[in-house]
Amino acid sequence: MTVLSSIIGLFNTRLALALDPPVVPKNEAPLRFGILGAANIAPSALITPARSHPDVVIYAVAARDETRARAYARKHRIPVVFSSYQDLLDSPDVDAVYNPLPNGLHFEWTMKALTAGKHVLLEKPSSNRAEETRQMFELATKKNLVLLEAFHYRFHPANHRFKEIITSGTLGELRSLQVDTRMFSGFFPARDIRFNYELGGGAAADMGCYGLSVVRWVTDSEPIVEFAKAELFNGRADVDRAMVSDLIFDSSPHSSSRIYAHIACDLARPWKFGILPTLPTFNITATCARGTVRCTFFIMPAFIHSITIHENGKPPIKETRYKFLGENTIGKDWWTTYRYQLEAFVNRVRNRNPQHWISGDDSVAQMRALEAVYVKAGLQLRPASNVEFH
Incomplete structure (x- = not known):
C-alpha cells in the first residue's frame, strides 16, 4: 500500500465517521436538547454530533410551521414536536436549547429560553447588537445557566495548533494577519436570510464574523477598525454582500508593536469570466x-x-492536527468542530472544566467589534430587537 493510498484511506475513514458517527449508549439522565426552528444547520451543528455523545439526546423540535417541524422530526428521528417555540421552552423535559434562528431572533428567544431556565447553545453571531448580547449573558449569569456563542471553529485542535505556533515565538513576534472567507455567487440563494436586513443579514454579520473572531482570539486583544468597505447586495443600501476591513491591535501580548489584520468576506463572490465559480476560501495567514x-x-x-x-x-513544513495531543485531552481524530464544541458545552453544564471556552465578555466584545466594522463602512447597524426584557 502506498503512502498516498494510506492517507486517502485515513481521510475517507475520518470523513465517514464525521458524517455518520457511531451511536453510543446514553447515560441514565442525559442532557435533553430542544431545537428552535427546523434549521438546515442543526443536523451538522448538533443532531449528528449528539449521536456520539453519551450524555446528549435530541429530545424535541419546534417550528412555526408544525407540518415542517413534523417532517423534520421524522427525518432526524426527534421524538417530540412542539407547535410553538414557547411550548418547547415551557416543557420540563427540555434541559437545554439550541438556537439557530435568524440573527434578528437570537436575542428574543435566547432571553425567553434563559427565563424558562434552559441552558442555551446559541448560533453566531450572538445577536444584532452588543447591548443585547450583554443582557443575555447577564441573565445567564444571574440564573446560573450556561450560554455559549457557537463559534465552533475555536474548539478544534487545528486552530489551537495554529495559534500555538504564533504564541510560542518560534517565528518571532506577530506582525499581521490576513483572513479570507468567501463563497461563490449562487451558493446562497438570493432569498436566503443572510441577505435579509430585517433578520440581521449581511456578509460581515454572517461569514465575516469568523474572521473578526479569529483575529481577536489569536491576538488576545481588541481591535481598532481603521477601514471598512462594503459591496452591497443587489443594490440594497443596508445589506453587505461582501466586506473588507483593516484592523489595528495596539496591545497584544504577542507583539511589542502594532499588529495589523485584513479581513475579507464574501457571500456571493462573482464567477471568473462570468462562467466559472470560484472555489470557497476559508484561510488565515499570520x-x-x-x-x-x-x-x-x-x-x-x-x-x-x-x-x-x-x-x-x-x-x-506542512502539518495537520485532528486531535489534541497529551494524556489528558479529549477527542477523536474524526470529531468535527461541532463535536468538540458539544463536548465543551456539556462539560460546562455538568460543572466539569471544558478544554476550551468562549466567555460572555468575549461575545460582547465580538459584537462591539462587529458594530465598529459596520459603522466604519457607513452602513446601519443590524436592527435591534423590539422585544424588551426587564
Missing part, C-alpha cells in the same frame, strides 16, 4: 518577524486542512 504560518479551511478543519509553517530561509 506573518511574524521570522516567517509565516497559514491554516487552510480553518472554519471546518475536521474534513480537510493544512497548516504550513514557513520560517525565513528554510523549506516550508
